[in-house]
Amino acid sequence: MRRPTLTGGSEKGPQTGRYDGRFALFLIAPAFFFYTVFLILPLFGTVVIGFTDWTGISFSTLRFTGLENFIQMAGDEFFWGAFRNSFLFVACCLLFQVGVALLFAVILESGPRYARLFRSIFFVPFVISLVVIGILFNFLLDPTIGIVDILLRAVGLDGPKFGWLGTTTLNVFVVIAVHIWRNFGFTMFLLIAGLQAIPRELQESARLDGATAWQLTTRITIPLLREVLVVASVITSIDAMRVFDLVYTLTGGGPFHSSETVVTYIYQLGLGGARTQHGYATAIALVLVLVIIGMSVLQFTLARAGRGAVSN
């Protein structure tokens, strides 16, 4: 049986099968219904509502305001702050989450003792709810009862005065660190899957030719891993771009919006706050959709360009 790929190895659709179109539509109809009504319709709604100042649910109050929401965005320092934090998230996760995952994937695949056990341990946080993790780290990072500050005090140092999460310049990085702590095991598993797909013979022959471990890793393993690395990077950055649960439970976006990310800001403006601004929140969501689509297109294009350069 062929290993399934995205399109089943056939861009043209079914190579075999029947021609009873009506029966096929009957099979597809339920999924089509839920997908269209509850995903495509809201997506369409995002594009429309983003250009209005609509707050209610009655269509009679729907009023188009042109580019007003987007002009408001340009002058909204919290919007820029939220985007800056989200991009910081993406950059740090690409660098450290993918970096740490790659390091551990390569180490564990080379066959140290207890490799399976380490692998399984690293994956544990990924199955736990982010809310539980957020609250747990609230305890560990608490300035008075948290283990981190207690250990620091034991060696004569002091944690930040208002706690790791109460310091406006530091809190984003702390949230990012917890996010990476939770997700690197998952990224590592993606890369391990990629490493296992590399034929052993390539490494064997290079090893017999006298290549060092470092050369083997940087010249053979990582170049051959490039496609999976790109997929892992895309998943990592999209995940980081839409982070919500951890920020909500660790800092709530504060103090004073300093750790707000795009999705927490959309929630805050659109549904969470006292005075909701549906139109404005949706306009920001529209920007988020475009940014995320742009990011994945960019990463896949770069990967394709990279592949071209190598094969030439």
Next chain:
Amino acid sequence: MVFRELSLPVRLLFYLFLAVAAVSILYPLTWMSYTSLKTNEEVMFSPFGLPTRISFENIAEAWQTGNFARLYANSILIAVVSVIGIISISTTAAYGLARYHFSANRALFLYFLVGMAVPTQALMVPSFKLMAILDSWANALHLPIPLLNSPLPVILTYMSWSSLAIIFIRAYFISIPPELEDAARVDGARELQILRLVMVPLAMPAIATMTIFYFVFFWNDFLWPLIYLHKHTLRTIPLGIMHFEGKYVSLWSLQVAALSLAAWPPILIYILFHRRIQRGLTEGALKF
């Protein structure tokens, strides 16, 4: 690279990395677990020491005051109904797309592909409005469909995320040789029987992968319950934990016990089925 051929300092350094990472993960979870087994006095006097005697008083109290029986029932209801729903509709749709020639086949496939690129969180405001509008219509028509203040809006939202399952299962169906179906057809099986008795069992690996993937996702999801489940009787576990923390700020031994109650069942299931869960989540994501 072969580990045992590396020089001793390098090997030791690598073991150090692995050990530090493992401790950083195990310590918080261990601390959480044993703290919830301590008495309140012990938590106050030695917050980081091991319990001298195991006490279930905080666990029991957290279960009671946090209404965990209710939280678990709600989480199980939402996750199970959504997973069964989405896997059923995606499997039939995937079969239709994989095996039937009709003019709209390719267009429909591309249509479902759009959902892979959409960050669902970005749709929160229009989704909420849509549910509110549908709810007001249902009220006006006196239909007994509660689209707010019930688990239904969360389940409906989850069931719209079918793109991944359709694409994943469709690809697997295409990889199955068509002779098997033809044989069943010669034996007189009807189309739906072929799907149910021949194709679904054959595609079980893909269906199981998607089931695990979506279940973990729905179980841990926080945003959509937060948006729709305002009544405390409807809360899922992540939402319940969040509110528990706000309510018992000073009683942190009780809060830690509540965290254990939320974290341990998934961890135990992971310990039992770790290979299957690891594969399910990884394969699902790699099908990007």
